[in-house]
Amino acid sequence: MQFKRGRELKRTRIEIIPMIDTIFFLLVFFMLSSLSLTHLNGLRVNLPRAATMPRQPSGQLTLTIDRTQKLFVNSQPATLKTLPAQLTKAAGKTRLENVLLVVNADRQVPYGLVIKTIDAAHALGIQRYAWATATPSTTSAQQLAPQPPQ
Numbered sequence: 001m002q003f004k005r006g007r008e009l010k011r012t013r014i015e016i017i018p019m020i021d022t023i024f025f026l027l028v029f030f031m032l033s034s035l036s037l038t039h040l041n042g043l044r045v046n047l048p049r050a051a052t053m054p055r056q057p058s059g060q061l062t063l064t065i066d067r068t069q070k071l072f073v074n075s076q077p078a079t080l081k082t083l084p085a086q087l088t089k090a091a092g093k094t095r096l097e098n099v100l101l102v103v104n105a106d107r108q109v110p111y112g113l114v115i116k117t118i119d120a121a122h123a124l125g126i127q128r129y130a131w132a133t134a135t136p137s138t139t140s141a142q143q144l145a146p147q148p149p150q
Helices: 016-036 083-091 111-124 138-144
Strands: 061-065 071-073 076-078 100-105 128-131
Touching (some): 071 083, 100 111
Parallel strands (some): 100 128
């Protein structure tokens, strides 16, 4: 006498659609959480536009000069007199020769004030600078393109 098996062995399958959904969810989660971890040291200023300026890595020190000519070191208020001490304090244990100073000046700030602040930083031994600029929009990029003679 031959007995039937109670149940047949089914071949197991790995469902790929739920796995894709899970991986996509994790990707979005990590992208959004990494955006919230970005630490910006600068204040909002009206930056000048530059079409050819290369992107710089985020620096350890940010020197901001707003429209009203107020100075800030990593979002902390400063004056020309206190600027050297605040730059040294903000750099911490990092040697000032190795610090990248990002200058974030409003486009309406007088050129002389920017030079005074850079001179004060250079006197401390800071040798690396980056200038924060805004990327041009498509309309301003079209304005920068040479126009054919008419």
